Amino acid sequence: MDEVDRQIVALLRQDARRSFQSIGMRVSLSAPAVKRRVDKLEAEGVVRGYTARVDPGRFGWTTHALVSLYCEGRMPANEVRDAVERHPEVEAAYTVAGEASAVVHVRARDTAHLEETLERIRDHPGVTRTQTQIVLSTLFERPFEA
Template identity: 40%
Template sequence: MHDPPEPQGRRPGDTRGGQPPSPPPPTPEDDIDAVDEQLLALLQANGRASYAELARQVGLSAPAVHERVGKLESAGVITGYTAVVNAAAVGLGVTALVGIIDSDEIDDVGMLQAVSELPAVQDCWRTAGTEGYVLKVRVTDIPALEDTINALNRIRGVSRTRTTVVLSTKWEGRHGREE
């Protein structure tokens, strides 16, 4: 017996009306092919695209696209779907990149826990070089940025910080870039 075809208007990650059927777990031979790469690029550009729309663009049926996207999700290639919010429109007019320079007493777990509790910190990357971590911080204004930097400098294991204030954002992620 076969499952009914995927509803045409459904989107990846949409669980309304119950959970979608679980795809089989990925196996080592489930390599990402050119169609998967195309699906990933399309979903990165528009995570709200329906399976039917994705299918039209890659030349497969909607159920086949649904299965492929499910496998990419199960394999951890696709880790989630998100809304991209205009930070200034929600009152976060200042963006900064803050490098953390570790001290000798760095406790990565404790430091990361403390950083994750700061609402202004949106992203955190472990980096090579002078700075052990780089954070993307979004705040309302410069005094709020100063407060966040002071809070970061009080965390055990942070020797000092180095901050770069973003003057303007041309794009984030892959938006705005031509392939």
């Protein structure tokens, strides 16, 4: 991946709907040349897909929390994933070093919905407890920039 590819990726991250022609004008390439580079970036797994960024609050999901998940013994990562990925409220999950087995980002409509979600997660075999920190405000979120 060269500097032009990095510029193309940065432009797509700003606006994934940007045309190849528009990108080409910014990086001094023709639209077909940009398309070939984007196709190659997709084939290599650099660009994994395209998405719309949505404000969960506009859909009524105004509560979110960071949840430390504690599991029995050495629960394998795939079992931890199985415990949380089936819950639509779980936005992301990460295994971590330290006392907790994982940290989970949960979004919910309100605290009652959050509590119900945590109860469902704790019902999974092997999950022993959770420790929840409710987010009061988002100072900023920074997407990865290449």
